Amino acid sequence: MSSERDSRNGPDQNDDDASTASGYKASRVGGVDDADDSLAQRIAIRDVASLEAVYNRYSRPVYSLARRLLRDDETTEEVVQEVFMRLWTRADQFDSKRGWLLTWLLTITHHRAIDELRRRRARGQHDDIDIVLATAETPDGDPAHEAALAETREAVRRALQHLPVAQRRPIELAYFGGLSQPEIAAKLQEPLGTIKTRMRLALQKLREFLRADHNPPEEHRRFPDPTRRRIPAS
Amino acid sequence: MAMTGPPSWREPGVLARLSRIVQSHLGSAVSTARPVECPGDVMHYLIGSMPTADRAPFEVHLRWCLKCQRETQSLEPVIETLAGTAKQISPPEHLGRAIIRQVRISTAVMSGTHQGASRDASPFSPLIAWFNHRRVGAIVTVGSLAMCIASLGYSTLLHSQKTQNALVTSRLAETLILVYHPGAVTRTLAGTDRAPRSTGRLAVIPESNRAVLITYNLPTTGEGSCYQLWAALIDGAGRFSGGTFTVDHQGQGFLVIDLHGQSLNRVKLVQVTREPAQGSPGPTGPEVLTGNL
Numbered sequence: 001m002s003s004e005r006d007s008r009n010g011p012d013q014n015d016d017d018a019s020t021a022s023g024y025k026a027s028r029v030g031g032v033d034d035a036d037d038s039l040a041q042r043i044a045i046r047d048v049a050s051l052e053a054v055y056n057r058y059s060r061p062v063y064s065l066a067r068r069l070l071r072d073d074e075t076t077e078e079v080v081q082e083v084f085m086r087l088w089t090r091a092d093q094f095d096s097k098r099g100w101l102l103t104w105l106l107t108i109t110h111h112r113a114i115d116e117l118r119r120r121r122a123r124g125q126h127d128d129i130d131i132v133l134a135t136a137e138t139p140d141g142d143p144a145h146e147a148a149l150a151e152t153r154e155a156v157r158r159a160l161q162h163l164p165v166a167q168r169r170p171i172e173l174a175y176f177g178g179l180s181q182p183e184i185a186a187k188l189q190e191p192l193g194t195i196k197t198r199m200r201l202a203l204q205k206l207r208e209f210l211r212a213d214h215n216p217p218e219e220h221r222r223f224p225d226p227t228r229r230r231i232p233a234s
Numbered sequence: 235m236a237m238t239g240p241p242s243w244r245e246p247g248v249l250a251r252l253s254r255i256v257q258s259h260l261g262s263a264v265s266t267a268r269p270v271e272c273p274g275d276v277m278h279y280l281i282g283s284m285p286t287a288d289r290a291p292f293e294v295h296l297r298w299c300l301k302c303q304r305e306t307q308s309l310e311p312v313i314e315t316l317a318g319t320a321k322q323i324s325p326p327e328h329l330g331r332a333i334i335r336q337v338r339i340s341t342a343v344m345s346g347t348h349q350g351a352s353r354d355a356s357p358f359s360p361l362i363a364w365f366n367h368r369r370v371g372a373i374v375t376v377g378s379l380a381m382c383i384a385s386l387g388y389s390t391l392l393h394s395q396k397t398q399n400a401l402v403t404s405r406l407a408e409t410l411i412l413v414y415h416p417g418a419v420t421r422t423l424a425g426t427d428r429a430p431r432s433t434g435r436l437a438v439i440p441e442s443n444r445a446v447l448i449t450y451n452l453p454t455t456g457e458g459s460c461y462q463l464w465a466a467l468i469d470g471a472g473r474f475s476g477g478t479f480t481v482d483h484q485g486q487g488f489l490v491i492d493l494h495g496q497s498l499n500r501v502k503l504v505q506v507t508r509e510p511a512q513g514s515p516g517p518t519g520p521e522v523l524t525g526n527l
Contacts, residue, residue, distance in 0.1 A: 044526070048337055055333065059325050061317060068320030077329050084333045088340070089424060092503060092526050093297075095470075103310045106317045107280060111289060114282045159315055174283040175316050181283045203277055203312055210311045 037096035044091040051088055058102055059084075062109050069113040069176060079112045114178030121178075159209045167202035170195050273518065276305040280313050290428050290520040294507055297466075298473060298516070409446045409488050423504060423525035429453060432485065434523045436504060443498050445491040447476075449506070452485040452522060460511050461522065463489055466503040467496065476504075478513040501527045 042050035062083055066076045086108055087094075094104050160168060173179045173187065181199070185192040274292040278284040284292065296302050423434030432452045438445045447463060455461060463476035474494050481487035504527055508519035 048334065051337060052330075052334060055330055059330065060322055061320075063325035063329070064320045064322045065317045067323055073326075077326070077332075080325060080329060081333055081336070085336060085340075088337050090524075093524070095297075099303075099307055099310055100314075103313055106313060110282055110317070111286075115286055118286060160319070171281065171316070174281045178282055180285055181278070184283070199281065199283070200277060203281065203309060206312045206315065207308060210315060 036101035040087075040091045040094045040096070040101060043088060051084065054087065054101070054105075055084055058105055061102065062105050065106055065109050066113050069110070069178070070116060075116055079109060079116065082112055083109050110175070117178035159206055162209050163202050163205055167198045167205070170199045171202045171206075174199065272299060272302055276302050276309065280306065280309050281316075290426065291518065294505070294517045294519075294521045409448070409490060421504075421525055421527055423447070423449075423506065423523040425451070426521050426524060428520045429522040432522055434506065434525070436525070436527070438498060438527070440498055443493060445476075445493070445498060447479075447489045447491060447504075447506075449479075449481060449487045449523065450485060452481045452487060452506075454483060454485065455480055455508060458511055459508055459519070460513065461487065461506050462509040462513050462517070463491060464505045464507065464517055465491070465493075465496070465501045465527075466505070467500050468502040471500070473516075475513065475515075478509065498527065503527065 036054075039050045039054050043054065059080065063076065063080050066079045066083075067073070070076050070079065083105060087105065094101060163171075169188065170181075170184050173184045174181070179187065181195055182192060185195045188195065190198075273295050274284060274288055276296075279289065279292050279296070296306065418437045418439050421436040421438065423436060425432035429452060432450065434447055434449045434452075436445060436447050449461075452461065460478045460480050462478045464473050465476050466473040474496060476491040476493070477489050479487045479489040504523075504525055505517065505521050506523035507517045507521050509517070510519075
């Protein structure tokens with residue numbers, strides 16, 4: 001299965017990382033990725049090749065986020081499959097004027113994954129949240145990939161470290177643990193109002209940090225995929 | 235002695251009250267901006283701390299609230315940043331193949347053809363091909379619709395008060411006329427996560443600018459609520475209510491859609507949400523059906 005049309009037109013296809021990054025940069029001026037937008041429009045009219053192109057472009061960050069939260073290959077694959085099936089059936093709900101396709105996919109992935117975490121907690125099958133959050137991020141053994149990600153991760157690390165622990169912790173518990181605000185308040189033994197205020201402050205600071213001089217170049221905030229993996233022909 | 239006169243525009247609350255009055259009289263067709271009060275917080279939605287049950291209603295709200303849309307955009311770099319802290323792992327190769335195979339099968343079943351899916355032959359393919367070849371599909375669909383409408387009408391008439399019978403009958407008659415019109419075009423509305431087994435069939439007659447919705451397997455609403463249809467216009471030009479309806483115990487309902495003088499060509503998306511019994515000026519409840527026109 002190939003995506004020849006998208007290989008010719010898309011900004012991310014078959015090029016080295018530098019040209020890919022600049023392609024994104026050029027196409028996302030004003031916060032709108034024209035290529036993503038047109039891909040979503042073609043998916044809405046049932047163009048399988050466009051879905052393949054989006055999968056090739058974004059399956060890695062989507063899979064990585066789900067795997068980070070769920071820590072279980074089987075459920076991760078189920079979630080990723082659900083996310084791309086939802087893109088297939090609901091592509092018309094994506095509106096590039098309202099946001100980026102990657103953020104839309106990551107939000108769906110995140111919600112699906114935390115729903116699963118909440119189900120596990122309800123069944124008493126959850127891991128200790130502290131263990132989940134403390135899970136070490138180890139290199140995946142691909143030096144080229146690690147090098148490409150190093151700068152992005154450094155920016156992310158700086159942004160998060162910029163926050164006081166009291167503000168960072170509720171964000172981590174919510175985003176990676178799927179805890180609701182009352183649950184976070186109970187866990188940290190703080191009033192609910194305090195937790196809400198700290199989360200809001202933390203997000204505002206992160207936003208400002210990313211906007212300011214510390215803001216990494218557009219291409220570094222993206223998820224480079226030097227392996228350029230494609231769906232292999234079946 | 236203090237004199238009392240008409241309220242000033244600057245008096246606290248006057249503008250909010252006026253806004254509510256205008257919204258209640260003109261409906262959401264003219265209301266594309268934020269409602270008086272947003273039902274949730276973008277931050278909680280994006281960060282994942284919003285309870286699961288509150289998410290679907292908020293997503294409906296997010297589609298038309300400009301303020302929340304702007305806030306979402308401003309938080310996008312933060313969300314990508316948080317997601318970027320995950321170790322980047324390539325998905326297994328079989329996953330992409332499985333997704334594309336599933337997509338092709340679903341496309342073949344939905345479209346009634348197995349074109350392009352020869353490698354992923356669905357077990358339903360021979361049946362679908364036979365239906366297409368013999369045009370049995372169309373006959374069965376029309377017959378089923380007629381039976382559904384007849385049974386729906388029968389059960390509705392049995393359980394309605396006498397004073398409502400005439401109205402129901404006339405709407406049923408209009409439904410039948412629209413559905414059987416030779417120029418009718420049908421569209422399917424898919425059930426959302428809130429009602430995954432539900433479907434809706436929209437029969438549209440483009441030249442006469444008339445449309446009717448028939449629903450199947452929608453959850454019953456109870457006395458205090460109803461379903462409300464929303465039609466979103468192209469180019470973000472707003473949305474309007476197409477009317478309210480309820481369903482019988484089998485989840486079947488029908489609605490002759492009020493287009494408020496709008497052209498069907500300008501309608502992009504149709505949604506059905508659950509709302510209070512008297513309907514709402516804008517969508518507030520969970521979305522149960524959605525589809526493109």
